[in-house]
Amino acid sequence: MRPGHCGRDSPRRIRLVKNGPMLVEGPVEVELEDGTVVTSDRFVVAICRCHRSGRYPWCDTSHRRRSG
Amino acid sequence: MTERASAHTPRLPQPRGPVSAAVIEALHRPCPGAALAATAAARDDPFGEDGPLGEDPQLSLYVCYELHYRGFRGVDPGWEWDPELLRLRGVLERSFHQELLRGVAGGDDLEGELSTLLVEPKTPGGVSHFLATEGNWPQMREYFTHRSLYQLKEADPQAWVIPRLTGQAKASLVAVEYDEFGGGRGERVHAELFADLMAAAGLDAGYGHYLDNAPATTLAPVNLMSYLGLHRGRRGALVGHFAAAEISNPPNSKRMVHALERLGAAEACRHFYLEHVDADAVHEQVMRHEVLGGLLAAEPQLKQDAVFGIQATELLERRFADHLLRAWLSGGTSLRVPLSG
Numbered sequence: 001m002r003p004g005h006c007g008r009d010s011p012r013r014i015r016l017v018k019n020g021p022m023l024v025e026g027p028v029e030v031e032l033e034d035g036t037v038v039t040s041d042r043f044v045v046a047i048c049r050c051h052r053s054g055r056y057p058w059c060d061t062s063h064r065r066r067s068g
Numbered sequence: 069m070t071e072r073a074s075a076h077t078p079r080l081p082q083p084r085g086p087v088s089a090a091v092i093e094a095l096h097r098p099c100p101g102a103a104l105a106a107t108a109a110a111r112d113d114p115f116g117e118d119g120p121l122g123e124d125p126q127l128s129l130y131v132c133y134e135l136h137y138r139g140f141r142g143v144d145p146g147w148e149w150d151p152e153l154l155r156l157r158g159v160l161e162r163s164f165h166q167e168l169l170r171g172v173a174g175g176d177d178l179e180g181e182l183s184t185l186l187v188e189p190k191t192p193g194g195v196s197h198f199l200a201t202e203g204n205w206p207q208m209r210e211y212f213t214h215r216s217l218y219q220l221k222e223a224d225p226q227a228w229v230i231p232r233l234t235g236q237a238k239a240s241l242v243a244v245e246y247d248e249f250g251g252g253r254g255e256r257v258h259a260e261l262f263a264d265l266m267a268a269a270g271l272d273a274g275y276g277h278y279l280d281n282a283p284a285t286t287l288a289p290v291n292l293m294s295y296l297g298l299h300r301g302r303r304g305a306l307v308g309h310f311a312a313a314e315i316s317n318p319p320n321s322k323r324m325v326h327a328l329e330r331l332g333a334a335e336a337c338r339h340f341y342l343e344h345v346d347a348d349a350v351h352e353q354v355m356r357h358e359v360l361g362g363l364l365a366a367e368p369q370l371k372q373d374a375v376f377g378i379q380a381t382e383l384l385e386r387r388f389a390d391h392l393l394r395a396w397l398s399g400g401t402s403l404r405v406p407l408s409g
Contacts, residue, residue, distance in 0.1 A: 023353055041251065043243045046350045054322065055342075059349040061318040066188045 021046035021059035030057045074220055074263040078276030080140045081131065084284075085116060085124025091131055091156070099146035104156060118284075120163040121387075123404075126284035126291060129164065130217075132157040133294035137221055138275060161295055168292070172379035176372040178308075178364075181379065182356060185315045195389045196323035198396065205331050210402050211392070212269055213278045214286040218293070219262040220275045223248035225290075228297030229306045237307070237362030244314075244351050244359070258347075261340045268336035271407075283404040285391040289384040296377060304370030307363050308377025311355040316385070317348035 015023040027041035038057065046059035053060045080096070083089035094104045115125045134140065135148040147153055192201070199208055223245055233241055250256030266273035296306035321344035328338045364371055395402035 017353060020353070021349065023350070040346075042347065042350060043247060043251070044350050044354060046353060055345055058346050060322060060345045061349050061352070064186055064188050064319070 016049070019065075020049070020063055022049055023047075032057060072260070072263065073267070073273035073277075074260055074275055076274040076277070077138055077141045078134070078274065078279060080143065081127060081279045083124075084127045085122075087115070087124050087156075087160075088128045088131065091128050091153070094153070095131070095140065095143045095147055097144075099144040099150050100152070101150070104152055115163065120160070120167040121284060121288055123284045125160050125163070126287040129157065129160045129291045129295075130279070130287045132160070133291060133298070134276065136294070136298060137224060164291065164295065168376075168380045168383065171383045172376065174372070174376065174379070176375055178360075178371055178375055178378075181375055182311070182315070185312060185378070185382075188319055193389075194320070195392050196320040196327065198393055199327035200323040200330065203327060203331075203396070205333075206407075207396055207402075208327065208331060208333070209269055209271060209407065212266060212271055213281055213403060213407060214388070214392070216262065216266060216271070216273075216278050217276070217282050217286060218290045220259050220266075220273070222258040222262060224259075225293035225297040226306065226310050229303050229310075232300045232303040233307075233359075233363060234366060235362060237359050237366065240354050240358030240362065241307070241310075244310075244354055247347055247351065258340075258343070261336075261343060264336040265340040268334035281403045281405045281407065283391065283402075285384075285388050289381070289388060292380055292384055302373065302377075304363065304367070304373030305377030305380070307355075307360055308374035309381045310377075311352070311360050311374075312378040312381045314348050314351040314355045318345050318352065321345045321348065 012025055017023060024045050024047060026043055026045045027039065028045050028047075029037055029039045030047070031037050040058065048056050048059045048063075050063040052062035054062065080092050081088075083092050090104050094101045115122055118124075120126075131140075132153060135143070135145075135153075139145055139148070192198075195211060199211065203211075226241075226248075227245055230238065230242060230245070246252070248258050250258070250260070254260065263273040272278070293306075293309065296302040296309055321341040324341040325338055325345065328341065360374060364374065392402040
């Protein structure tokens with residue numbers, strides 16, 4: 001991931017973080033399962049992959065391990 | 069157009085002991101002034117019984133550092149580079165640093181430090197847990213008041229490190245800072261969002277307005293950022309500190325959102341913390357992998373400093389939280405000077 005590296009001659013890189021979100025260069029539009037479209041114009045957007053986020057589709061760090 | 073409260077230049081604070089009295093008294097005069105360093109540095113015990121984290125040294129440091137940000141109303145800007153004042157600041161900084169070293173575990177286990185931060189404790193502890201479950205609105209306003217000393221200059225101390233970085237670490241840190249500074253939109257600057265929060269909570273949004281109310285435990289974490297930011301030699305620690313802060317922010321901010329919903333707070337108050345859930349979930353990844361990773365790839369010898377930055381941040385944040393919770397659980401105010409009205 002190269003935040004801020006926005007040249008569109010090269011493919012947009014998406015990075016999957018182990019046990020974490022998917023990082024995509026912003027801005028992005030995400031169409032949800034029910035058809036609603038949400039947008040984020042952040043330089044990098046963290047998209048939830050664990051479906052635990054209270055801010056879905058954005059990551060809110062709910063994927064983190066909890067201590068016992 | 070009226071000037072926003074966040075653009076105000078603060079007044080000099082009230083002194084809290086002999087060292088801050090000497091500093092503040094000097095700043096009332098034109099620069100250069102008398103040999104003030106001699107006054108404080110020559111004392112056998114310049115910090116009194118509370119040591120380097122006490123009220124007098126922490127306020128003195130805070131005032132010295134503020135000269136590099138916005139300064140104080142009516143104070144000669146020349147004081148920023150006055151050699152006598154810088155000498156005194158150096159004395160205070162060295163003892164502050166020594167005190168922090170005494171309080172942290174040290175070492176160079178960066179991965180270990182980061183993984184500890186990345187685990188959510190099941191047993192609730194901190195201030196955001198308290199506010200989310202049992203805190204009341206006056207305590208919430210006290211929390212805002214404490215945090216205003218940093219939050220109204222959010223991400224400013226970290227900007228000092230930019231010229232000391234290169235390549236990917238620099239590019240990524242600047243991208244995070246760009247986000248902190250509103251992505252090119254003045255009204256979205258995080259410090260401005262905090263000013264909106266203050267106003268919505270019926271508090272004064274003026275930059276540095278509540279300095280006299282804030283105890284040393286509140287000033288110390290802000291002084292740490294200024295200290296690490298202003299010294300090139302501390303760039304490893306500054307980056308470690310910044311990563312630690314961004315890692316801790318999303319869960320804390322989530323709990324703050326719950327707390328504010330429970331207390332029926334205004335939308336501007338919620339918005340500040342919601343923004344920090346979304347933004348810092350991104351920033352933590354970029355800070356860890358690109359900035360910290362990039363810096364240590366270029367300068368591996370800075371690992372121990374990065375660990376120090378993380379540990380010192382955690383140490384001072386824990387002291388801050390302990391102070392607030394102790395005060396609130398005993399039914400008192402956590403502020404040095406209670407809010408009026």
